[in-house]
Amino acid sequence: MTNADVLVRVENIKKYFPISKGAFGRVTGYVRAVDGVTFDIRKGESFGLVGESGCGKTTTGRAILRLVELTAGRVFFDGQDLAQLDDVEMRKLRRRMQIVFQDPYSSLNPRMNVGAALVEPLTAHGIGTPAERLEKAKALLAQVGLRPFHLNRYPHEFSGGQRQRIVIARALSVDPEFIVCDEPVSALDVSIQSQILNLLKELQAKFGLTYLFVAHNLAVVRYISDRVGVMYLGKMVELADEREIYNHPVHPYTKALLAAVPGGDSGFERDKHILAGDVPSPANPPPGCSFHTRCPVARPDCKEVVPEWREIGPRHYVACHLAG
């Protein structure tokens, strides 16, 4: 698909982290953090990536920004293959893509006041004169619901929610088109979480932003996303429009995730979909379908044959032998 409206195309990406042992760092194996993932993100949409810890969702987000180098596969941003770009070209492209991390405490420099933090990306990219940069910083603060006098304050003077607002303002400073939001609200209290989620939605509408929204909370992902991909052990197991995947999930893992949401109003009964056991280690994933060790409906062939990634309905993809 070389659609004009595709902003990011991820093609069969793999990221293996070496496991080294001993004094000489002999490589004894690999953690397959991401193991062959393919998807597109369209201009102006929010793509949600969900899964449990260690499923590779964060690594996927970082690989798209080339913050980790890929083991295999390609990432295209607006038609350009990122791996083909040299450092100068990549730097230019970075202006168009930004990231917001989970922990607003560690993503701000404690010795830089808010003004300096907001102006820095502009300086780095050589945008505007110093006076213009300061104006821009003030405007950004207003965008995220802070006041101009906050410019001279330091990160420790802010609460977690306010810090996340600053981080978002900084990401917006270079007028990016694409923002990877990596668990942006999971460190926040619920009443603050909703403020930040509403802000992200508002900003998206205002600036036509495209989001990759990485999170483990299924309700949060539903609220923000247009399309959702579910990851398990480095692979994507299901991908569909938000409505479709929450109302008609096909993969047994997606069903189990929904049934596991406490409170019991996801519409999926716990007893039918509860998973036994733990997630296997990504250093040594099971053969065949990597989910078969916990799957309540696994068949003998699931242990041997890796299920194909196929379209089972309009824009609904799944990797499961038992699917429709």
Added chain:
Amino acid sequence: MSDVLLEVKNLHTTFDTMDGAVPAVCGVSLEINRGEVLALVGESGCGKSVTSLSIMRLIPCPPGRISADKISFDGVDLLGLSNDEMRKVRGNTMAMIFQEPMTSLNPVMTIGAQLCEPLETHRGMSRLEAAEESMRMLKLAGVSLPEQRMHEYPHQLSGGMRQRVMIAMALTCRPKLLIADEPTTALDVTIQAQILELMKELRRELGMSMMLITHDMGVVREMSDRVAIMYAGQIVEQGPVKEIFQNPLHPYTYGLLGSIPPINRKAETLRVIRGVVPSPMFFPSGCRFHPRCDYATAECSDQMPELMEVGGDSRLVRCWHPLIEKGGANRD
């Protein structure tokens, strides 16, 4: 024997710091009946954990100061107990599990040794009896291969398995009350579901009471009979879970419930509680929620409302203008 297992009246816990006294818990009163699960809910810093630690007398004094009109557990006045006597209650008839199982288990002791310890101290079992009982508890808590696990160390187990071990340990002495402080917060959802199912099963089987401390409304709805919502060191609303979810009376509860994205549909926008939680050093005058409240009047900033009974059904609310007067909160 009365129905009330735990009764707390007017609990105050204050910490003396370099910057002055920090009132973490201000006049909390609650009861837990036998076999009942009470959830204590609120955002970080609202005093929910300190409340439970104060009841267990696990707050270091100094810097902490605890005062209460009454803390009675199973007919015993906990405030009157010596430290030695309190130690016998703790881990015996009253047990606790914490959020992060890795930091609550001793990393240099095997699982078996840690499980046997309370049995030998509290129940005077021999080593062999203790080992057998521990194995039984591990099995009950759904730990696979219990014989093998007894000889393993905490780092060899996954997060979910560690929490099962913690639960087994808490249950070894058959407590009448289990205090669970964010028991599933550090776990992935599928593992969380396993642990919640386990806790429900054990509650049915052993008939124990539970005080569940959490910030997750889904967990509250699934696990508890009654809920107490805390804000800025006080209980602001208390009542049966179903009714509070259907018809919250306190504007804070109403805001809190509306700020959680639903799982069964896509919400257009989330309700927002403006502003931030006040610091305990500078609690607002009058009702502590009034600067963030949409319904606040002059009265609210002047006078602190009491926890009052509203609308029957054992519902309590600390508000001058509970939402019931406006025809319930379900208007959106």
